[in-house]
Structure formats: C-alpha cells, structure tokens
Amino acid sequence: MRFAHDTEVGLNAAAELVNTATGSGTGTELLPDPPALAAFLDAWGFTGDRAGDAAELAGVHALRAELAEMWDADTEGVVAVVNRLLRDGQAQPQLVRHDDWGWHVHATEPHAPVPHRMAVEAAMAVADLVRAEELDRLGRCEAEGCGAALVDLTKNRSRRFCDASCANRTHAAAYRARRAAG
Numbered sequence: 001m002r003f004a005h006d007t008e009v010g011l012n013a014a015a016e017l018v019n020t021a022t023g024s025g026t027g028t029e030l031l032p033d034p035p036a037l038a039a040f041l042d043a044w045g046f047t048g049d050r051a052g053d054a055a056e057l058a059g060v061h062a063l064r065a066e067l068a069e070m071w072d073a074d075t076e077g078v079v080a081v082v083n084r085l086l087r088d089g090q091a092q093p094q095l096v097r098h099d100d101w102g103w104h105v106h107a108t109e110p111h112a113p114v115p116h117r118m119a120v121e122a123a124m125a126v127a128d129l130v131r132a133e134e135l136d137r138l139g140r141c142e143a144e145g146c147g148a149a150l151v152d153l154t155k156n157r158s159r160r161f162c163d164a165s166c167a168n169r170t171h172a173a174a175y176r177a178r179r180a181a182g
C-alpha cells in the first residue's frame with residue numbers, strides 16, 4: 001500500500017521531530033532555541049506564520065513529548081492522541097495547492113500557531129495509518145543504544161534502522177560476535 005505524499009512527509013516529519021529530543025536517537029537536544037526550530041520548519045517546508053519565540057518552542061517541545069508517547073502506544077492510545085491533537089488544533093481539512101506541491105490537505109490556517117499546525121499535520125498523517133490498519137509502520141531503530149523513531153514505508157516492511165550508520169554499527173557488531181564465537 002502506498003500512502004499519499006503528504007501523509008509520508010507528515011509521518012517522516014513527526015519521526016524527525018520525536019528524534020530531536022534527548023531521549024531518542026542522538027541523545028542531544030536538537031531544538032534548543034527558536035533558530036533551531038526555524039531551521040527544522042524550513043527543512044520540512046512548513047509555510048505560514050511563525051512567532052519565533054520561547055512560547056512557540058515550548059509548545060513544540062510539548063507536542064514532541066506527546067508524539068513520542070504515541071509512537072509506542074497501542075491503537076487505542078494512538079487514536080486518543082490523534083483525536084485530541086485534531087480537536088485542540090481545530091483541524092478543518094481543506095485541499096490546497098502551492099509551491100511545487102500538487103493537491104494536498106491543509107487542516108489548519110496559515111496563521112494558526114506553529115505547534116497546532118505541526119500537531120494537526122502529524123495527526124492527519126497518523127490517522128491515515130490507523131484507517132489503513134498500518135500502524136506497525138511506526139517503529140523504533142533496533143541499533144543498540146539508539147531507539148530513534150522511524151517510519152517504515154518499505155514494501156516488505158524491512159526497515160530496522162534509522163540510518164545507515166546504525167545499520168552498519170549493528171552489522172559490524174554481529175560480524176564480530178560471529179567471529180568470536182567461531
């Protein structure tokens with residue numbers, strides 16, 4: 001099953017947001033200040049108004065914690081978070097087309113607060129997974145000491161690692177273990 005492009009982007013953006021926290025992936029706070037958040041928003045093509053202040057950053061940090069918890073929740077738990085984010089973000093889905101994007105859904109106004117817009121975008125994407133009964137596409141990197149959130153969009157659901165370095169590290173360790181045993 002293939003998901004809509006904006007669903008895939010929304011899922012990957014949500015995973016990367018989760019992984020900016022110290023508890024996931026690098027172990028470093030990757031959104032320490034408003035300029036870091038601005039760079040994140042630019043990288044993921046978020047349009048619309050930004051406050052660029054500490055309150056906005058705090059809202060994004062709170063959302064990040066909610067998404068991290070949702071990542072590991074069962075279906076009922078995921079649904080509860082998705083519905084709350086949609087409700088609190090006052091989601092009103094509209095088809096739009098801008099820049100290089102084809103028709104896709106925006107469920108918030110461009111002047112809505114950044115944490116609301118990020119929350120609703122993530123929630124809309126995860127809602128697609130729930131409807132398709134494909135929540136198992138949300139996973140965690142299996143490399144020792146990593147645990148980064150990941151989205152497995154491969155056909156045969158073969159993704160185990162967040163990036164090539166985690167994959168290489170794990171394969172090298174398995175190789176050393178085999179050699180030591182043999």
Ligand SMILES: [Zn+2]
Pocket residue numbers: 096098101104106
């Ligand atoms: Zn858009």
Ligand SMILES: [Zn+2]
Pocket residue numbers: 025141142143146147148161162163166
């Ligand atoms: Zn990893």
